[in-house]
Amino acid sequence: MALKRLSIKTQAKQELIDITERVQRAVRELGVSAGACVIFVPHTTAAITINEHADPSVKEDILMMLDKLVPAGLRYQHAEGNAHAHIRASLLGHSVTVPIEDGKLALGTWQGIFFCECDGPRQREVWITLI
Amino acid sequence: MALKRLSIKTQAKQELIDITERVQRAVRELGVSAGACVIFVPHTTAAITINEHADPSVKEDILMMLDKLVPAGLRYQHAEGNAHAHIRASLLGHSVTVPIEDGKLALGTWQGIFFCECDGPRQREVWITLI
Amino acid sequence: MALKRLSIKTQAKQELIDITERVQRAVRELGVSAGACVIFVPHTTAAITINEHADPSVKEDILMMLDKLVPAGLRYQHAEGNAHAHIRASLLGHSVTVPIEDGKLALGTWQGIFFCECDGPRQREVWITLI
Numbered sequence: 020m021a022l023k024r025l026s027i028k029t030q031a032k033q034e035l036i037d038i039t040e041r042v043q044r045a046v047r048e049l050g051v052s053a054g055a056c057v058i059f060v061p062h063t064t065a066a067i068t069i070n071e072h073a074d075p076s077v078k079e080d081i082l083m084m085l086d087k088l089v090p091a092g093l094r095y096q097h098a099e100g101n102a103h104a105h106i107r108a109s110l111l112g113h114s115v116t117v118p119i120e121d122g123k124l125a126l127g128t129w130q131g132i133f134f135c136e137c138d139g140p141r142q143r144e145v146w147i148t149l150i
Numbered sequence: 151m152a153l154k155r156l157s158i159k160t161q162a163k164q165e166l167i168d169i170t171e172r173v174q175r176a177v178r179e180l181g182v183s184a185g186a187c188v189i190f191v192p193h194t195t196a197a198i199t200i201n202e203h204a205d206p207s208v209k210e211d212i213l214m215m216l217d218k219l220v221p222a223g224l225r226y227q228h229a230e231g232n233a234h235a236h237i238r239a240s241l242l243g244h245s246v247t248v249p250i251e252d253g254k255l256a257l258g259t260w261q262g263i264f265f266c267e268c269d270g271p272r273q274r275e276v277w278i279t280l281i
Numbered sequence: 282m283a284l285k286r287l288s289i290k291t292q293a294k295q296e297l298i299d300i301t302e303r304v305q306r307a308v309r310e311l312g313v314s315a316g317a318c319v320i321f322v323p324h325t326t327a328a329i330t331i332n333e334h335a336d337p338s339v340k341e342d343i344l345m346m347l348d349k350l351v352p353a354g355l356r357y358q359h360a361e362g363n364a365h366a367h368i369r370a371s372l373l374g375h376s377v378t379v380p381i382e383d384g385k386l387a388l389g390t391w392q393g394i395f396f397c398e399c400d401g402p403r404q405r406e407v408w409i410t411l412i
Contacts, residue, residue: 021315022382022387053153054279055279055281057380059378059379061387061392062389062392063333063339063389071194071236074229074230076229077228079228080227080228080237083226083227084220088219088350089346096341096342097338097342099336102342105333106343106346109332110241111240111241112243112330112374113331115243115244116245116378117190117245118279125190125192125277127193127194127275130244146380148316148317148380150317150412184284199374200325200375201370202325205359205361207357207358207359208359210358210359211358211359211364211367212367214358215368219350241372242371242372243374246376247321256284256408258406259323260324260325261324261375
C-alpha cells in the first residue's frame with residue numbers, strides 16, 4: 020500500500036487550510052473500498068485536525084484560541100523563536116485517522132480535514148496511507 | 151471490514167460518557183482477533199479520549215479544565231454560540247486507535263474510552279472500524 | 282500481527298523521553314515493509330507525542346507550557362493529587378500513528394516520538410502494533 024504525498028504551500032504565519040477534497044481524491048486514487056486512512060503531517064510546527072468547514076469563522080476561532088493558550092513571545096528556551104508553534108502542534112496532533120466506506124472518506128456531515136500551519140509561510144507536505 | 155455505528159444520546163451540555171463496554175462488544179461482534187480499532191467521532195462539537203474510568207471525579211476534572219482553558223462566551227467569531235465546543239473538540243481529538251489482542255481491546259488497567267460531549271444534549275454517533 | 286511491548290523506566294515527575302530509536306527497532310523486528318504503526322500508551326497519566334528531537338529545549342518548553350495550562354495543585358476533585366497529570370495526558374493523547382515505508386518509520390526530518398511522563402517516576406510501557 021503506497022504512501023501518497025501531497026504538497027501544501029502555506030501563505031500565512033498561522034492558518035488552517037481545508038484539505039478535505041485533496042485527501043478525498045488521494046483516497047480515490049489509492050483505490051481502496053473499505054478500511055481507514057491515516058493523514059500524517061511530517062513537520063514539527065504544523066499539525067492536522069478535523070473541524071467544521073461550513074463556516075470559515077470556526078477556523079479563525081481555533082487560531083485565536085491557540086494564540087491565547089500558547090502565546091508567541093513567552094520566555095521559551097528553544098532559541099528559534101517558534102517554540103509556541105512546536106507546542107501548538109503537539110496539542111492539536113500530527114495525525115488523524117478517518118474511516119473509509121465505499122471508497123470514500125467516511126466523515127460526518129459538518130466535518131472537514133484541516134492542515135494547521137503554526138509557523139508559516141512554508142512549503143509543507145501531508146502524507147496519506149491506507150490501512 | 152465493516153464500519154460499526156453506535157448511537158449515543160447525551161444528556162448534558164458537557165459530559166464524558168464511558169463507552170468502553172460498548173466498544174468492546176462491537177469489537178467482539180466484528181470478530182477480529184488481532185490488529186487495532188479506530189474509534190471515530192463524526193461530529194465537530196464532540197470528541198473522544200482515553201482516561202481513568204475507575205474514579206468518576208477524573209471526568210469532572212477534565213470538564214472543569216476544558217471550561218477554564220476554552221471558556222464559553224468569549225468574543226468568538228462563529229455566530230452559533232458554540233465556538234468553544236468546536237475548539238475543545240480539536241484539542242481532545244476526533245479519534246483514538248486502540249490495539250486489539252485475543253479479540254479484545256488491549257487497554258491499560260485503568261483506561262476507559264470516553265465520548266466527550268462538548269455541546270449537548272444531542273443524539274450522537276461513534277464509528278468503529280477494525281484495521 | 283503481534284503487539285510489541287516496550288518497557289520504560291521514567292526518572293522524573295514530568296519528562297519527555299525520546300523513544301524514536303526503540304520504536305524504529307521494534308518496527309524492524311516486526312518485519313513489515315509498508316503500512317502504519319500505532320504507538321499506544323496504556324496509562325492514564327502518561328501520553329505520547331511527536332515533536333522536534335534535534336534541540337532538547339523543545340521538550341522543556343512543552344513541559345513548561347503543560348505546567349502553565351494545567352497546573353498541579355488546583356482544586357481538583359480527583360483525590361490522588363495527580364488530576365493535572367490525567368488532564369495533560371488527554372490533551373496530548375494516548376496514541377500516535379506513523380506511516381511505514383521500506384520497513385522503516387516514515388517520519389519527517391525533524392520529528393521524534395516522545396513518551397510523555399506526567400506523573401512519574403514510574404515503570405511504564407508503550408505498545409506497538411503494525412496495521
